Amino acid sequence: MDQTALDNLLQPKTVAVVGASAQPGKIGYTVIENLLEGGYNGKIYPINPTATEILGLKVFPTIADVPGKVDLAVITVPVKFVAQVSKECGEKGIKALSVITSGFSEVGRKDLEDELVDIAHQYGMCVLGPNIVGTLSNSDKLNASFAPFLPFPGKATLITQSGALLIAMDAITYTRKVGFDKMISIGNMADVDFADLITWLDKDDNTSCICLYIEGFKDGRKFIEASRNTKKPIIALKAGVSAHGAAAAASHTGSLAGAVKVYGAAFQQAGVVQASDLNNLFDRTLALSLQPPLRKENLLVITNGGGVGVLATDAAERFGVPLHFAPQDVQDELKKHMPEFGSAKNPVDLTGMAGNDWYYKSVKFAYAHLWTDGLAVLYCETAMTNPVEIAQAIKKAIEETGITDKPVVVSMVGGTRCDEAMQWLVEHGIPAYTAPDKAMNGMAALREYNNIRQSINGTNEAKIPGSAKKAHEIIAKARGEGRTALTEIEAKKLFASYGLPVTEINLAKSEEEAVSLAHETGFPIVMKVVSPDIIHKSDAGGVKVNIKDEAGVRSTYQTILANCKAYNANADIRGVAVQEMAPLGTEVIIGSINDPTFGPTVMFGLGGIFVEVLKDVIFRVAPVTKGQAEQMINEIRSVAILAGARGEAPRDRAALADLVCSYAAMIYDLRDEVAETDANPVLVYEEGKGLKVVDARIILKKK
Numbered sequence: 001m002d003q004t005a006l007d008n009l010l011q012p013k014t015v016a017v018v019g020a021s022a023q024p025g026k027i028g029y030t031v032i033e034n035l036l037e038g039g040y041n042g043k044i045y046p047i048n049p050t051a052t053e054i055l056g057l058k059v060f061p062t063i064a065d066v067p068g069k070v071d072l073a074v075i076t077v078p079v080k081f082v083a084q085v086s087k088e089c090g091e092k093g094i095k096a097l098s099v100i101t102s103g104f105s106e107v108g109r110k111d112l113e114d115e116l117v118d119i120a121h122q123y124g125m126c127v128l129g130p131n132i133v134g135t136l137s138n139s140d141k142l143n144a145s146f147a148p149f150l151p152f153p154g155k156a157t158l159i160t161q162s163g164a165l166l167i168a169m170d171a172i173t174y175t176r177k178v179g180f181d182k183m184i185s186i187g188n189m190a191d192v193d194f195a196d197l198i199t200w201l202d203k204d205d206n207t208s209c210i211c212l213y214i215e216g217f218k219d220g221r222k223f224i225e226a227s228r229n230t231k232k233p234i235i236a237l238k239a240g241v242s243a244h245g246a247a248a249a250a251s252h253t254g255s256l257a258g259a260v261k262v263y264g265a266a267f268q269q270a271g272v273v274q275a276s277d278l279n280n281l282f283d284r285t286l287a288l289s290l291q292p293p294l295r296k297e298n299l300l301v302i303t304n305g306g307g308v309g310v311l312a313t314d315a316a317e318r319f320g321v322p323l324h325f326a327p328q329d330v331q332d333e334l335k336k337h338m339p340e341f342g343s344a345k346n347p348v349d350l351t352g353m354a355g356n357d358w359y360y361k362s363v364k365f366a367y368a369h370l371w372t373d374g375l376a377v378l379y380c381e382t383a384m385t386n387p388v389e390i391a392q393a394i395k396k397a398i399e400e401t402g403i404t405d406k407p408v409v410v411s412m413v414g415g416t417r418c419d420e421a422m423q424w425l426v427e428h429g430i431p432a433y434t435a436p437d438k439a440m441n442g443m444a445a446l447r448e449y450n451n452i453r454q455s456i457n458g459t460n461e462a463k464i465p466g467s468a469k470k471a472h473e474i475i476a477k478a479r480g481e482g483r484t485a486l487t488e489i490e491a492k493k494l495f496a497s498y499g500l501p502v503t504e505i506n507l508a509k510s511e512e513e514a515v516s517l518a519h520e521t522g523f524p525i526v527m528k529v530v531s532p533d534i535i536h537k538s539d540a541g542g543v544k545v546n547i548k549d550e551a552g553v554r555s556t557y558q559t560i561l562a563n564c565k566a567y568n569a570n571a572d573i574r575g576v577a578v579q580e581m582a583p584l585g586t587e588v589i590i591g592s593i594n595d596p597t598f599g600p601t602v603m604f605g606l607g608g609i610f611v612e613v614l615k616d617v618i619f620r621v622a623p624v625t626k627g628q629a630e631q632m633i634n635e636i637r638s639v640a641i642l643a644g645a646r647g648e649a650p651r652d653r654a655a656l657a658d659l660v661c662s663y664a665a666m667i668y669d670l671r672d673e674v675a676e677t678d679a680n681p682v683l684v685y686e687e688g689k690g691l692k693v694v695d696a697r698i699i700l701k702k703k
């Protein structure tokens with residue numbers, strides 16, 4: 001995307017509205033009215049074939065009649081005229097189209113959308129939309145939309161896929177006092193997408209935080225790349241996380257991969273903070289748009305009420321920023337600004353007697369102290385104090401320290417006097433909230449932002465181990481036989497070709513062959529049916545473990561064949577695999593899916609029979625670095641089991657991280673061929689003793 005085209009879209013000096021109307025109530029009228037009421041300083045050109053004047057502005061019959069250059073054309077003509085007017089805009093030399101008109105891919109007319117983009121690209125134009133509300137910008141006094149007014153001013157910028165939500169959020173900015181500079185409706189994303197806008201906004205002086213409402217991406221990797229390269233905080237609310245095609249999955253991994261997990265992984269790798277709902281999005285955006293990140297652990301809370309202090313303490317712990325007691329020298333100094341019965345521990349309780357001066361002195365001292373990494377100031381409305389004066393005392397104290405790299409949040413619990421004080425604080429750059437838990441949520445977002453950015457710093461693409469040649473031979477053989485499911489033997493050979501530690505396994509086509517392979521492998525052994533038609537071998541009675549002698553091999557061979565024929569009389573049974581029996585270890589699962597949005601995505605979790613019950617699994621978009629693999633291992637809820645719970649020796653987590661890394665690189669390398677895979681279980685041994693993949697499944701993409 002040519003970023004200069006986006007300058008025309010988002011900071012135009014001249015705007016034409018093609019489809020402007022003199023008739024109040026029409027969108028083409030409202031856009032003109034909004035441009036005027038928003039106070040836009042640039043030139044506005046209404047385009048309409050018959051009208052002569054709209055709201056005092058001269059009207060031009062076609063875009064070609066406009067004298068001079070036009071930066072942006074807002075299109076409000078019905079869908080059947082869009083291609084023609086777009087062509088005329090191209091001829092005029094316009095570089096950006098904002099297409100409000102609906103009736104494209106959202107109603108099955110992708111062809112019209114493709115035609116629009118083709119025309120635009122022919123003339124070097126970018127297209128925002130179609131099917132959008134438009135764009136709003138406080139810094140340019142530009143309301144080129146049919147949303148009723150510019151948002152409450154501030155430094156966040158919203159990009160939303162839902163136009164209706166833009167209008168609703170625009171109104172909420174005033175009731176919640178969360179300031180935005182720009183609001184951009186992105187609609188069908190036929191051309192300009194989230195990644196393009198994020199890259200542009202990273203250089204926009206008027207945007208300090210990028211706030212996203214996402215329904216889905218077309219190119220997930222482009223989003224990750226753009227977000228990773230951004231120096232500003234990004235916060236995302238992802239809608240539609242409940243069902244994501246998991247129902248049709250053929251592997252354990254496929255059935256565990258909901259959108260919530262895959263998008264969550266992508267946000268993590270993109271350095272994007274998440275919001276859980278709309279309220280949460282506003283609370284977090286407020287803090288992220290006004291304050292620096294919380295870089296370390298020491299968060300101090302100052303309050304005039306014990307109750308809100310306890311609520312803040314609970315919330316801090318819930319949001320992952322637990323409070324610690326301040327050192328004695330900090331406590332001693334704070335004691336000077338409270339009555340005898342106050343508390344200098346954390347939360348610092350100045351008591352209900354606290355006035356402006358105590359707030360001022362304690363905030364100034366605490367905020368400036370080296371121990372303090374971040375500050376939350378709480379206030380409950382009292383009869384003896386004026387909330388606006390308290391707010392001013394807090395702001396003055398912070399300002400006088402000259403410090404700007406530590407975050408501060410405020411919560412004022414009370415009535416309209418508190419509302420007034422909080423608006424004053426927000427207008428002066430300090431996020432203020434109606435409840436202590438909201439303030440803590442804001443602070444937690446600043447902590448998460450710091451941690452997530454640190455976790456992605458310095459990570460490079462992982463190296464691909466082994467060679468794909470052998471893997472492609474195995475895949476070609478299966479495809480040649482019209483199969484998309486590899487047998488376990490094929491899957492293990494493929495894994496082995498990438499250097500993964502698999503148990504030795506060979507196919508016996510007869511009882512005699514099974515006996516001789518068992519002797520070669522060494523007892524005890526495992527025997528498993530080999531059939532492309534039997535994916536869940538245990539369910540079919542197709543797996544027997546711990547076979548200790550030749551007699552056992554013979555009887556097991558016959559039993560497995562009988563069980564599998566009874567399970568599926570038509571199954572193509574190719575024989576029985578004779579496999580080395582690995583010693584017992586902790587069972588984990590590694591798997592992959594080829595996600596429609598993000599492509600190859602790796603999964604790690606606690607394995608064995610409980611995997612689908614506990615669902616204790618973590619996803620990452622592949623490939624991953626060793627550091628990311630270690631992070632995945634540490635993120636599962638049951639990590640204590642690997643660390644050596646209940647006196648057991650710690651497991652070989654270094655070998656496990658190596659395996660996750662190689663596995664991710666392998667599935668990335670085979671992304672054009674492989675749909676889903678599982679290595680389940682992988683047995684992990686004590687530290688230094690490595691691990692073994694004892695079962696393997698690979699499903700190829702349908703071609």
Ligand code: ACO
Pocket residue numbers: 018019020021022023026027028047048049050051061075076077078079081085100101102103131132133162163164
């Ligand atoms: N050049 C210039 N003007 C033209 C041309 C042309 N070639 N052709 C027609 N016009 C004029 C028309 O004459 C008319 O002006 P008039 O009132 O003077 O006659 C004007 O363009 C608009 O055309 P209408 O036929 O009156 O269409 P209408 O205004 O009813 O609808 C619209 C047009 C708004 C683009 C409609 O087709 C549409 O797509 N509506 C949905 C938009 C929307 O909701 N988008 C956001 C989705 S997100 C959300 O859910 C909020």
